[in-house]
Amino acid sequence: MPNLNIVGKRKVFIYLSLALIIFCVIVIFVKGFNFGVDFSGGSEIVISCQEAYSIDQIRNALQQIDPSYATAKIVSAKPSGENITKNFYVITIKDSFPTSQKKDEFIAALAANLQSVDLGVEQFNDVSGYAAKEIKSYAWYAIIITLVVLLIYITIRFQFSYAIGAILALAHDVIITLGLYSLFGIEMNLMAVAAFLTLVGYSLNDTIVVYDRIRENRAKSKSTPIEEIINSSINEVLVRCLHTSVTTFIVAFLMLIIGGRAIAPFAFGLTMGVVVGTYSSIFIASPIVISMVKNKKKGTKKASSKAR
Amino acid sequence: MAVFIFALLGIVLPLSENKNNISVFKYLPNIKLGLDIQGGSSLEYSMVIPEGARAEEIVNNVIAVLRRRLDSAGYTEAVVSEVVVGGERRVRVEIPGISDTRRAEELIGSKGKLYFAEVLEVVESTTPPQITRNRKVKVNGEEIDLYSYVKDSRNPNLWYRVKNVFEFGDSPFQITGLDVTDARASLNPQGAGFVVNLSFNNQGKTKFELATANLIGRQIAIILDDEVIIAPVVRDKITEGRAEISGIETVQEAQNIAVLIKSGNLPVDLVKFQESTIGPTLGKDVVTTIVNAGIIGLVVVMIYMIIFYGWMGFVADIALMYNTLLLLGILSWTGAILTLPGIAGIILTFGTTIDGNIIIYERIKEEIRVGKPPLTAIKFGFNKVFPTILDANITTVLAGIVLYFLTSGTIRGFAVTLIIGVLGAMFTNLVVTRVILEGSSNLIKPEKYLKGIVVGKGGNE
Numbered sequence: 001m002p003n004l005n006i007v008g009k010r011k012v013f014i015y016l017s018l019a020l021i022i023f024c025v026i027v028i029f030v031k032g033f034n035f036g037v038d039f040s041g042g043s044e045i046v047i048s049c050q051e052a053y054s055i056d057q058i059r060n061a062l063q064q065i066d067p068s069y070a071t072a073k074i075v076s077a078k079p080s081g082e083n084i085t086k087n088f089y090v091i092t093i094k095d096s097f098p099t100s101q102k103k104d105e106f107i108a109a110l111a112a113n114l115q116s117v118d119l120g121v122e123q124f125n126d127v128s129g130y131a132a133k134e135i136k137s138y139a140w141y142a143i144i145i146t147l148v149v150l151l152i153y154i155t156i157r158f159q160f161s162y163a164i165g166a167i168l169a170l171a172h173d174v175i176i177t178l179g180l181y182s183l184f185g186i187e188m189n190l191m192a193v194a195a196f197l198t199l200v201g202y203s204l205n206d207t208i209v210v211y212d213r214i215r216e217n218r219a220k221s222k223s224t225p226i227e228e229i230i231n232s233s234i235n236e237v238l239v240r241c242l243h244t245s246v247t248t249f250i251v252a253f254l255m256l257i258i259g260g261r262a263i264a265p266f267a268f269g270l271t272m273g274v275v276v277g278t279y280s281s282i283f284i285a286s287p288i289v290i291s292m293v294k295n296k297k298k299g300t301k302k303a304s305s306k307a308r
Numbered sequence: 309m310a311v312f313i314f315a316l317l318g319i320v321l322p323l324s325e326n327k328n329n330i331s332v333f334k335y336l337p338n339i340k341l342g343l344d345i346q347g348g349s350s351l352e353y354s355m356v357i358p359e360g361a362r363a364e365e366i367v368n369n370v371i372a373v374l375r376r377r378l379d380s381a382g383y384t385e386a387v388v389s390e391v392v393v394g395g396e397r398r399v400r401v402e403i404p405g406i407s408d409t410r411r412a413e414e415l416i417g418s419k420g421k422l423y424f425a426e427v428l429e430v431v432e433s434t435t436p437p438q439i440t441r442n443r444k445v446k447v448n449g450e451e452i453d454l455y456s457y458v459k460d461s462r463n464p465n466l467w468y469r470v471k472n473v474f475e476f477g478d479s480p481f482q483i484t485g486l487d488v489t490d491a492r493a494s495l496n497p498q499g500a501g502f503v504v505n506l507s508f509n510n511q512g513k514t515k516f517e518l519a520t521a522n523l524i525g526r527q528i529a530i531i532l533d534d535e536v537i538i539a540p541v542v543r544d545k546i547t548e549g550r551a552e553i554s555g556i557e558t559v560q561e562a563q564n565i566a567v568l569i570k571s572g573n574l575p576v577d578l579v580k581f582q583e584s585t586i587g588p589t590l591g592k593d594v595v596t597t598i599v600n601a602g603i604i605g606l607v608v609v610m611i612y613m614i615i616f617y618g619w620m621g622f623v624a625d626i627a628l629m630y631n632t633l634l635l636l637g638i639l640s641w642t643g644a645i646l647t648l649p650g651i652a653g654i655i656l657t658f659g660t661t662i663d664g665n666i667i668i669y670e671r672i673k674e675e676i677r678v679g680k681p682p683l684t685a686i687k688f689g690f691n692k693v694f695p696t697i698l699d700a701n702i703t704t705v706l707a708g709i710v711l712y713f714l715t716s717g718t719i720r721g722f723a724v725t726l727i728i729g730v731l732g733a734m735f736t737n738l739v740v741t742r743v744i745l746e747g748s749s750n751l752i753k754p755e756k757y758l759k760g761i762v763v764g765k766g767g768n769e
Contacts, residue, residue, distance in 0.1 A: 097580075121585070121587070122586070124409075124584070127582045128580065149706050191719075201726075205701070208699045212700070243670075244662065246612070250612070254605040258597060258600060263597075263652065266652055267652075
C-alpha cells in the first residue's frame with residue numbers, strides 16, 4: 001500500500017487547482033465556446049456528393065446564395081466506412097429553415113452553385129432560436145438540480161461538510177473541463193452536456209469511495225487527528241482509484257480516437273473528466289474537508305453538544 | 309441465474325418483427341433503435357395556443373389529425389407524440405427510415421382548412437376563372453373573401469364558383485372541419501354504391517340545419533385546402549346533426565373522402581421548432597465506429613483486469629459480460645429506445661461494473677493481508693464494501709434520474725441506459741460476483757497478496 005503525504009502537501013494542490021481554474025475561466029472568457037446548433041440555433045447540414053470540393057469552393061457557393069453565409073462553418077468529414085466513396089461536408093449556418101420549401105430552395109441553390117450532379121443531404125439538424133434558448137436554460141437546470149440532489153444525499157449519508165467538499169470538487173472538475181472544451185474548440189452541444197453529467201457522476205463516485213473510507217476509519221479510531229485519518233484513507237483507496245481511472249480512461253479515450261466526429265463532444269468530456277475527476281477526488285475533495293471539519297469541531301466543543 | 313436466463317430470453321425470443329440490420333444489432337432484433345441510429349427524421353412543432361383555450365384538448369386534437377394524415381399518406385410507422393417542456397406543449401413527429409422530409413412536412417405543416425360552401429355555379433375552364441366583383445365578410449374577427457373559384461380535386465378543369473360564407477340567420481357564419489366530429493364510409497343502406505356519414509357537434513348541428521334549410525336542391529361543396537372534395541346536392545333540411553353523402557361509386561373513394569374530411573382541420577397553427585434528420589447510411593456508419601470503439605475498449609479492459617487480478621479479474625470479466633447481457637435483455641423487454649448517447653451509456657456501464665469489482669477486490673486483498681483465509685476474506689470484504697458501492701452508485705443513479713426528467717429525445721436514451729446499467733452493475737457486483745467468488749475461493753492464491761504486507765505495513769499505521 002502506498003504511503004504518500006497528500007494531506008500535508010494539500011496547500012500545493014489547492015493552489016495548483018486554483019491556478020488551473022483561473023486559467024480556464026480566462027480561456028473561456030477570451031476564447032468562448034464553439035457552440036453547436038443545439039445551443040446557438042441554426043442549421044447543421046451534412047451533404048454528400050461524388051465530387052471533391054475545397055472548403056473555399058463550398059464557401060463561395062454559400063456566399064452566392066446569401067452573403068451572410070460567408071461565416072458558415074464548413075468541415076470536410078469522411079465517415080470511416082469502407083464502402084463509402086462519396087465526400088461528406090458538414091455545413092453549419094446561423095439560419096433556421098421554417099418551411100421545407102425554403103430548405104429545398106437552399107439545397108437546390110447549393111447544388112447549382114457547386115455544379116454537383118448528385119448532391120444528397122445525409123443529415124439535417126435545424127434548431128430554431130427558441131429551441132436553442134430552451135436547451136440552454138435546461139442544461140443549466142439539469143446541472144443545478146443534480147447538484148442540489150447530490151448535496152442532500154451526501155448530507156444524509158455523510159455530513160454537510162462532506163457534501164460541500166464534494167460539490168466544490170465537482171465545480172472544480174466542471175470548470176476545468178469547460179476550459180478544456182474552450183481551449184481545444186470542441187463543439188458544445190447536447191452530447192457535451194451528457195458528458196458533463198456523466199463526469200459529475202463519475203467524479204462523485206470516486207469522491208464517495210474516499211469519503212466512505214474516511215467515515216469507516218473515523219468510526220474505528222475517534223482519537224486520531226482528522227489529518228492522519230484522511231491521509232491514510234486516501235492512501236488505502238489510491239490503488240483502487242488508479243485502476244478504475246485507467247480502465248475508464250481506456251474506454252473513453254478509444255471512443256475519442258476511433259469514434260469520430262459524431263461522438264467527439266461526448267468522448268472528449270469523458271476522457272478529460274476521468275483525469276480531472278480522479279485528481280480532484282484524491283487531492284482536492286478530502287483535503288478541503290479537513291478545515292471544515294476542524295472548524296465544526298471547535299464550534300461543537302464550545303456548544304458542548306451534538307457532535308455528528 | 310434465473311435473472312440471467314430471463315434477460316437472455318428477452319434478447320433471443322422473436323418478440324417483435326423489428327429487423328435491425330446495423331452492426332451487432334443484427335443479433336439483437338428486439339431492441340428498438342432510435343432515429344439517430346437507424347436513420348430517419350424527427351420534426352418538432354410548437355403550437356400557437358390561444359389564451360384561455362383548453363390546451364389539453366387542442367393538443368389531442370392536433371395529434372389525432374396528424375396521425376390520420378400520416379396514416380393516410382402511408383407513414384404508418386411514424387410516431388406522433390406530445391412533448392411538454394417547462395409548461396410549453398409541443399408535438400413531435402418521428403418517422404423512421406426517411407430522409408426526404410418534404411412530403412411529411414407538407415402533410416404536417418398545412419393547416420388543412422376544411423369548410424363547407426354554397427355552390428353558385430360550375431364552369432369548365434383550362435385557366436383559373438377570375439371573380440369580377442368581390443367583397444370581404446367578417447366572421448369571428450377574420451376577414452374572408454365572400455366569393456371565390458375553387459377547382460375540383462379530381463378534375464383540374466372543373467371550377468366551382470362558391471360563396472364562402474353562409475349569410476343566413478342573424479350573422480354570417482362558416483361551417484368548418486371543427487364542426488365535424490366524425491366522417492365514416494359505409495355501404496348505402498337504401499341502394500347502390502357507398503355513402504359517407506357525417507356527424508356534427510352541437511354548434512355544427514345548428515349551423516348545418518340553418519344552411520340546409522335554405523339550400524334545398526342546391527349544391528354544398530366540401531372544400532379542403534382550396535380543392536373541392538365533393539359537392540353533394542342538399543335533399544332535405546338536416547336537423548339531427550347527421551348527414552349522409554350518397555352516390556359514391558367505390559368503397560375506396562368513400563373511405564378517402566371520409567379520411568379527408570376527418571383529418572381536415574388543425575385547430576392551431578404549427579410552427580417548426582426543430583428538425584433533425586439523419587440519412588440511414590450515415591447513422592449506420594457512426595454506430596459501427598462507436599460499437600467498434602466500445603468492443604475494443606472492452607477487450608483491453610478485460611485483459612487489464614486479468615493481468616492485475618488473475619482469477620478474480622476473470623470473474624470480473626464474467627460479471628461484465630453478465631451485466632451487458634442483462635442490460636440488453638432489459639432493453640429488449642421494456643422496449644426502451646436505444647439511441648447513440650444510449651450506446652455511450654452502455655459503454656459507461658462497463659466502467660461502473662469494473663469499478664465495483666475493483667473496489668471489492670481491493671477490500672478482499674486487504675482482508676487477506678490481515679491473514680484471513682480466502683473464503684472468510686471474501687465474506688468480510690463483501691460486507692464491508694456494501695455501503696461504499698451503494699453510496700457511490702446511488703449518486704450516479706440520482707444524476708441519471710435528473711437527466712431523464714429534464715431532457716427529451718436522444719439524451720434521454722443515455723439516462724435510461726445509465727440508470728439500468730448502474731443498477732445492473734450493483735446487482736452483478738454484489739450478488740453474481742459474490743456467488744462465483746465464494747464458490748471458487750480455492751483458486752485465489754493468498755501468498756500473492758501476503759507478500760505485499762511487508763511493503764504496505766508502513767502505510768497502515
